[in-house]
Amino acid sequence: MVNNPAGGEPAIRVRDLRIERGGRAVIDGLDVDVPAGSVVGLLGPSGSGKTTLMRAVVGVQDRVTGTVDVLGLPAGAPELRRRVGYVTQAASVYTDLTVAQNLGYFAALAGVAPTRRRDTVGRVVAEVDLGGHEKQVVATLSGGERSRVSLAAALVGDPELLVLDEPTVGLDPVLRRDLWALFRELSRTGRTLLVSSHVMDEATQCDRLLLMRAGGLVADLTPEELMQQTGAPDAERAFLALIDRSAGATEGTAR
């Protein structure tokens, strides 16, 4: 089931994807589209293959067969590295450097001119609400602050596509709300965001939802459709209902 309501070229187009990790197929026969200019939530229980799919999209996953096209190019194409920003699940910044040193380095890598780097760092620090921490060494930041530095490091290059692996884990509700407002704002100005999460109440913030289970796609729908189809009172229970339904279905066909 592939849904592309907006029409036009999707930002990410996955066909017949198969990924082997540790000798077994972690993802097998996945077809999915991420429409351009939208916020798409990638939801699923831990171990369902969210990180693996994202790694394939940004071109660092080995043993990938099938098609993964990103912004019209094959995933991992060198031209994409300026246009795609990736935030890994665990914060991946240099803990022995300050916030500003980290962001300055990633800005340099993203091709931001030296004269504009200070402004760029200032902009992303404000976007992730880390004002006042610029001179602080990352190792001394709290977990939530650290993951926001990691997010900021992907924003310095102002990429067209952002692939964010559980960016709001461990953040308090206020910060989560602010970050989702930032994601919405980024998509309003034309960026595409693929955001994974296992916090289901965040689902309502997305334009579309991709629900994964055991390396396969369980559903590709809007938050409204999710609630309608399951009749559940909230996103978390709707999600559980869909997961249970799909688990029952696979057991049924296995018989």
Next chain:
Amino acid sequence: MNLTLATAGRVLDQLRADHRTIALVLVLPCLLIGLIAWMFDGTPVLDQFGPMLVGLFPLIVMFLVTSVATLRERQSGTLERLMTTPVRKGDFVAGYALAFATLALFQSLVVVGFATLVGMDVAGPLGLVIVVALLDAVLGCCLGLAASALARSEFQAVQMMPAILFPQLITCGLLMPRDEMPQVLEWLSRVFPLTYAIEAMQGLAAGDQWVDIRGAVGVIALFIVGAVALGVLTLPRRTP
């Protein structure tokens, strides 16, 4: 090129933040040289072996420091992230080599200066001793970079030093003149870079000039280029 410099600058920033490592890199070889100078006070041992030690310490220290630094980068996830940015693998390796070469330059200046201070008399030009010591340190860096590709854990990374450097130390001519070794070991020593580093330093200790050691220096330079290439080749963009 810009991204190489940005990477070198970032690695130097990391080093600058780590005062203790800088102190160890600069002071430790001096302490060891001082120990030998004291032990063999009044004999020509320091004149004879000083230049070799001055070349050897930076190589070993830089090997360890670089292999641990790159392993850390692999394990912290920053390398995975870098692979999704425009930085090329060559920028990454060259950036590391450049940053550590800068540290190595300070190290060789300090170590050679200290050795001279405690009585090392080199028959050949002292400037060349510094150049060879610097090249040795860069070689150590590049070998460390390539070796870290083989290591999956800190335990393994630390073992790479005895695995890769000790065979070279044993056959380089320091323990036994190479022409007295069994034929096969002598052949083996010729394919190891450390042999040429020691050869150049031995020559300088005995009064060699640039024309006498340029062959050995050329071989060291070739090994540096080879180790950088190996470091680039063993850096996978896609991992399982």
